Amino acid sequence: MIPHHAPIPLRQLLGISEGEDPVLWSRLRATQLFAGRRLALFLLVANLTGGVGVGMLFADRLPRWWLVAWGVTLAVVAAFVAVRRLRTEHLEEGYATLHELRDTALEGLGLAAMWSFPPLVFAAQAPGLAFDLWMILSVLMTAAAFAMAPIVLAALALIGGVGLAAALLLVLQQDFMSAVATLLFAALLIVVCIGRARFLVMLRSFELNLSDSHETVSLLLGEFEDTGADWLWETDTQRRLCKVSPRFAHALGQPAEHLEGMPVLQAFAGPSWESGDFAPGLRLLADKLKRREAFRDLALPVTVGGEQRWWEITASPRLDERGHFVGFRGVGSDVTEQRASTDKINRMARFDTLTGLPNRLFVNEALARALAEADRWGSRAAFMMIDLDRFKAVNDTLGHPIGDRLLGRVSERLAQLMTDNELIGRLGGDEFAVVVNDASDAGRVEALARKIIETLSRPYEVDQHTLYIGASVGVATSPRDGRTAETLVRSADLALYRSKDAGGGVFHAYEPQLHVDAEERRLLEIALRKALERGELSLDYQPVVDAGTERLTGFEALLRWRNAELGAISPAKFIPLAEEARLIGPMGEWVVRTACEEAARWPDDIRVAVNVSPEQLHNPNFVAVVAQALATTGLSPHRLELEVTESVFMREGTGALKVLERILELGVRLSLDDFGTGYSSLGYLSRTKFSSIKIDRSFVTAAAKGTPEALAIIRAVVALAGSLGMATTAEGVETADQLTLIRSLGCSKIQGYHFGRPLPVAEARDLAIRTRPAIRAA
Incomplete structure (x- = not known):
């Protein structure tokens, strides 16, 4: 060869x-x-x-x-x-x-x-x-x-x-x-x-x-004799070493004459022979030798010169020409380095390289073992899913290196909370999980969830930055919430979704209703994806009037969805779903085009207001959508008013402000919706030229009841808008008393059931083209 x-x-x-x-x-x-x-x-x-x-x-x-x-x-x-x-x-x-x-x-x-x-x-x-x-x-x-x-x-x-x-x-x-x-x-x-x-x-x-079989055998024997990692060994009928080769003796670190005639088990056991503390592999070897059975790649820990090595041995019984047993003959290899590499690979496959915590694979295996033990002893196991709140803002503003170091600090805090009864792991991104082996004490599980939220919500010092994040937790317990690892993880994920939906910083345990809600969301999403092409979406238009003269000044376009099977679905239900499923983009484009087409049929002094999702403003192509809608319909830009909420300013570095500036350059008006209900800041009022501020209906209702805080807020907003040259629109005016109050507080425009409910397109068009001395609700 x-x-x-x-x-x-x-x-x-x-x-x-x-x-x-x-x-x-x-x-x-x-x-x-x-x-x-x-x-x-x-x-x-x-x-x-x-x-x-x-x-x-x-x-x-x-x-x-x-x-x-x-x-x-x-x-x-x-x-x-x-x-x-x-x-x-x-x-x-x-x-x-x-x-x-x-x-x-x-x-x-x-x-x-x-x-x-x-x-x-x-x-x-x-x-x-x-x-x-x-x-x-x-x-x-x-x-x-x-x-x-x-x-x-x-x-x-x-x-x-x-x-x-x-x-x-x-x-x-x-x-x-x-x-x-x-x-x-x-x-x-x-x-x-x-x-x-x-x-x-x-x-x-x-x-x-x-x-050639003969050459193959010669090749293997030559390799045993020529390489330092392999050797031959042989025993007699009494399981004693015989014909000890120099290479085998060198591997054991003993002279060949000393090993000759020594029980093979004693040679492999080394110092543990006297104590009787044998490794499982040695016990299996003894059993195979006793039964005179062949074996292959049997792993044994062997002590050589005070250092533990790992060997793999293979052997088969030898028979003479008459078929009588005469001993064993086999080969051995030192696989210490290979075993160390395998252990390292296994660790890398089961532990997260960034935090050192068990990864998703290890967590799933641990959960499966915990469920098996709980089922065996008739107890309960629990699974927690943890999602960090506001972590994405750290990555977006300070960069991923800071985010990675923050994850390291989070993992350290979580590890300190764990006992022998729990295992903490990282699932990926900013998601962590806890496997609770014995969850018989529900109060203890809840206390751990609260402790996790409280611990992770404390400030972090990372590279001279003081960082504040939080955590949301979802908990599922077997066997009530699932008997398999897959179902328990899904239940915990649904509970976590509820915690995030509630604003974060809380924990929720799984309830069957969560699965019902998730299934409803899934069916709604499937139907919503086909709503546009099926023509199921429509717009209603709610009148907006001048507070002093009660003359019609415009309409607010409100999106409606009626499905043939599900009936009318509330916007409060399908709008958040559209944002989550990334359907709000095409839906928003359709709303802008449709509203502009309808407004082009109205008198020139009637405006149309369209609500815009933050997700739309974070897309630079939205400006082109608005410009194309105006150009196609011929609607004057000043007759289109886009309503945005304060939440659009909470994501820094996304380009929303630049999009708003380009929209203003088109001549389109901007209105700040639901002012005071979210993350109020005067900074963006000075940076963006809003035409008006809309006062949320909750303040109008509270002010009508004589709540001093609501009255003070409305007065402050009116004064602020006046100083900045902006109009104010009060939402939710439903009675004559509320109208009188809002007028006295100085609001410019009014919107609410007192002047009209949201109207179908035909009724709104008829209202717009009629003479408008004053509008009263029937």
């Missing part, structure tokens, strides 16, 4: 000289010739195609009989070469002489001679076609390298000959750089052929040697 580390000699590869093992090399040469047979037809087609290409190239420049004579000769030579290759079928498992391999050079030279005519003879008559001819020759050389790689001598003759002819053509054209490049290209193809042929010969060498 050719040594795997030694390169294949080029002289033997070319068939110039015989190898050290004539029989082996005879079979390898047969393999080369047979491999050349596989692409013989491909080479024939390549030559014929190239010949046709040359004929077409010089058809108008040379006498026709020149081209016919050359083409016929080329076809005969190429066919002869193909026939010779195809006749080597018998060599698949046979033998070949040096002469047979050398003769392939004649095939390559014959083809090279035919292909020397076009560059050296034809091109002289048509020098303008040199580049086109060079391209054909380059393709031909590449095809030859692909088809003739196993028979290197033929490939060298053909590629070398064609390459020299092509280079000479370029020299005659005084294109010396291209000539050098052509020679380098030919040399590269020859190197590739040699490399492929060497790989083929090496692979065939391995196959020939491994196919």
